[in-house]
Amino acid sequence: MSRSNKQIIYVNTPSPAIDPSLSMGTFGLRTTSIPEHIPDDKVLVRVHYLSLDPAMRQWLTAKRSFSVGSNLRDRFKVGEWVIAYSGWQEYAILGAKEVQKVVVPEGCRPMDAMTVLGMTGLTAYFGMLHVGAVKPGDTVIVSGAAGATGSVAGQIAKIKGAKRVVGLAGSADKCEFLKNELGFDAAINYKDSDWKKQLKDVTPEYIDVFFDNVGGEILDACLARAARNARFAICGAISQYNAAQPRGPANYMMVISQRVTMKGFIVFDFAKEYPTALRDLGKWLAEGKIKRKEHIIKGGLEAAPQGLPSPKLGT
Amino acid sequence: MSRSNKQIIYVNTPSPAIDPSLSMGTFGLRTTSIPEHIPDDKVLVRVHYLSLDPAMRQWLTAKRSFSVGSNLRDRFKVGEWVIAYSGWQEYAILGAKEVQKVVVPEGCRPMDAMTVLGMTGLTAYFGMLHVGAVKPGDTVIVSGAAGATGSVAGQIAKIKGAKRVVGLAGSADKCEFLKNELGFDAAINYKDSDWKKQLKDVTPEYIDVFFDNVGGEILDACLARAARNARFAICGAISQYNAAQPRGPANYMMVISQRVTMKGFIVFDFAKEYPTALRDLGKWLAEGKIKRKEHIIKGGLEAAPQGLPSPKLGT
Numbered sequence: 001m002s003r004s005n006k007q008i009i010y011v012n013t014p015s016p017a018i019d020p021s022l023s024m025g026t027f028g029l030r031t032t033s034i035p036e037h038i039p040d041d042k043v044l045v046r047v048h049y050l051s052l053d054p055a056m057r058q059w060l061t062a063k064r065s066f067s068v069g070s071n072l073r074d075r076f077k078v079g080e081w082v083i084a085y086s087g088w089q090e091y092a093i094l095g096a097k098e099v100q101k102v103v104v105p106e107g108c109r110p111m112d113a114m115t116v117l118g119m120t121g122l123t124a125y126f127g128m129l130h131v132g133a134v135k136p137g138d139t140v141i142v143s144g145a146a147g148a149t150g151s152v153a154g155q156i157a158k159i160k161g162a163k164r165v166v167g168l169a170g171s172a173d174k175c176e177f178l179k180n181e182l183g184f185d186a187a188i189n190y191k192d193s194d195w196k197k198q199l200k201d202v203t204p205e206y207i208d209v210f211f212d213n214v215g216g217e218i219l220d221a222c223l224a225r226a227a228r229n230a231r232f233a234i235c236g237a238i239s240q241y242n243a244a245q246p247r248g249p250a251n252y253m254m255v256i257s258q259r260v261t262m263k264g265f266i267v268f269d270f271a272k273e274y275p276t277a278l279r280d281l282g283k284w285l286a287e288g289k290i291k292r293k294e295h296i297i298k299g300g301l302e303a304a305p306q307g308l309p310s311p312k313l314g315t
Numbered sequence: 316m317s318r319s320n321k322q323i324i325y326v327n328t329p330s331p332a333i334d335p336s337l338s339m340g341t342f343g344l345r346t347t348s349i350p351e352h353i354p355d356d357k358v359l360v361r362v363h364y365l366s367l368d369p370a371m372r373q374w375l376t377a378k379r380s381f382s383v384g385s386n387l388r389d390r391f392k393v394g395e396w397v398i399a400y401s402g403w404q405e406y407a408i409l410g411a412k413e414v415q416k417v418v419v420p421e422g423c424r425p426m427d428a429m430t431v432l433g434m435t436g437l438t439a440y441f442g443m444l445h446v447g448a449v450k451p452g453d454t455v456i457v458s459g460a461a462g463a464t465g466s467v468a469g470q471i472a473k474i475k476g477a478k479r480v481v482g483l484a485g486s487a488d489k490c491e492f493l494k495n496e497l498g499f500d501a502a503i504n505y506k507d508s509d510w511k512k513q514l515k516d517v518t519p520e521y522i523d524v525f526f527d528n529v530g531g532e533i534l535d536a537c538l539a540r541a542a543r544n545a546r547f548a549i550c551g552a553i554s555q556y557n558a559a560q561p562r563g564p565a566n567y568m569m570v571i572s573q574r575v576t577m578k579g580f581i582v583f584d585f586a587k588e589y590p591t592a593l594r595d596l597g598k599w600l601a602e603g604k605i606k607r608k609e610h611i612i613k614g615g616l617e618a619a620p621q622g623l624p625s626p627k628l629g630t
Binding site (some may be wrong): 220234236240245247248249250252253257259262269 | 565
């Protein structure tokens with residue numbers, strides 16, 4: 001008996017906004033069937049959760065999922081959780097090298113592999129520690145601070161002794177969450193008309209580390225407040241992803257006058273150091289030093305595009 | 316008998332273009348007199364040469380000069396050459412700490428202290444070696460390549476084994492000079508209508524190091540050609556100095572996708588390493604591995620503003 005497999009397929013490059021419908025604009029929906037016979041060297045993976053991060057706007061193909069059944073029974077047990085770039089579908093047939101077993105550190109949960117112990121948490125870790133090189137006493141700004149990466153980045157800065165950790169987010173609720181739940185020293189709603197003044201007020205010693213997920217006007221405002229030898233870890237530019245004509249940082253001459261290092265990075269470059277990072281992150285998570293933030297969209301596979309950033313996000 | 320001292324004084328911030336006249340727009344001219352008695356702890360310095368570099372557009376105050384007479388006779392001999400931030404005047408009275416004796420390495424000349432063995436040569440040295448971290452096999456682009464800093468930066472890249480050193484300059488003559496006199500592998504006149512295509516053609520392996528003096532459209536074009544892990548040493552932004560609304564690099568998202576490090580620097584930050592740098596630069600100069608490029612404007616002190624970049628330079 002053949003089982004069906006619904007798939008969301010990628011049809012056209014956004015131009016520039018994503019069409020969140022499934023009507024063959026950006027995406028389409030189709031139903032295929034799973035073969036009766038799974039090749040001996042493949043694993044049949046049932047997709048339980050898809051993780052959607054802003055960076056995927058730039059890939060538009062890869063995502064992660066969890067597993068169910070296999071013919072590689074010596075290496076994968078039916079029902080084990082794995083993480084993989086499965087595609088947006090209900091089932092994926094993947095080679096052994098394409099799936100990674102989820103190891104759950106003590107005090108953590110399997111779902112953590114999609115957040116703090118996954119790509120977003122690792123991105124926060126390497127961006128804040130290796131690129132931003134945060135040190136005790138620093139003033140740290142995180143944009144997109146209420147997001148999966150930003151929220152962890154800010155918490156890591158606090159763990160490492162930053163003097164002031166300030167989050168930029170897009171609503172008063174998110175700002176309250178950052179201050180009250182995650183221990184940020186301050187949070188600024190960049191939709192407030194006076195957000196630049198607020199930024200100035202909370203950075204009396206200027207900005208040592210900027211962990212940027214947003215770009216655009218926010219990057220410019222932070223350059224204007226850069227401290228001597230500041231490190232700007234450029235993680236993303238969500239405000240620009242849908243822009244036909246991206247906006248460069250007009251204040252980039254501060255890069256010269258304040259000797260700013262602006263460095264882009266991608267988490268995969270640090271793959272060799274994942275084990276160390278996961279050990280630290282798992283420990284902090286178990287100790288409650290890092291708090292989880294999850295946003296789960298229900299409604300099955302068809303709801304997946306709802307998880308995409310709206311065209312207005314971050315602008 | 317009191318001697319007169321003509322001085323060019325800085326009157327107003329350019330708004331945004333420099334007024335090169337001496338009619339109290341940006342600058343004014345005044346005549347003072349030199350005191351009969353030079354305090355015991357001061358040196359009277361006669362200004363023979365003023366050095367004008369693009370970066371001075373950002374300072375508009377400091378410049379260098381050479382010496383003539385003194386009351387610190389144990390430490391300074393009359394007629395010795397010194398280098399100092401003298402101001403734009405015929406004579407300056409300076410403390411012992413404000414003047415630096417010119418040491419001329421074997422095979423070099425006193426004037427070299429204003430070019431290769433001065434701030435511009437040191438800027439090229441630290442920018443190419445410490446910030447750009449050039450290594451054998453690299454493709455290196457230098458903008459403002461025919462200038463005092465750029466011309467040395469490109470030559471240092473060749474000395475260090477770069478595979479391709481390409482200069483960007485603003486005239487066909489300058490391009491010929493770079494290729495024929497200084498040994499650049501290629502040179503592009505950014506006033507050619509197809510300069511971006513030329514840039515693409517000469518960077519088949521993309522750009523590892525960009526030493527940027529210009530900014531604006533040139534920085535954008537080089538970001539578009541950045542290699543993975545490229546280092547962009549941001550030395551200056553001459554195209555933007557006179558812009559009321561500076562233009563940021565619109566392609567800055569390449570910083571993320573190619574993991575570019577864009578780092579601003581200022582030569583003074585490397586002061587502790589000047590002796591090492593001067594030893595290397597003096598050796599290369601004496602060996603003929605670095606060729607000098609001097610542009611001397613005659614006409615006395617009043618001609619000084621002619622040395623300033625024209626508002627159209629670099630755009």
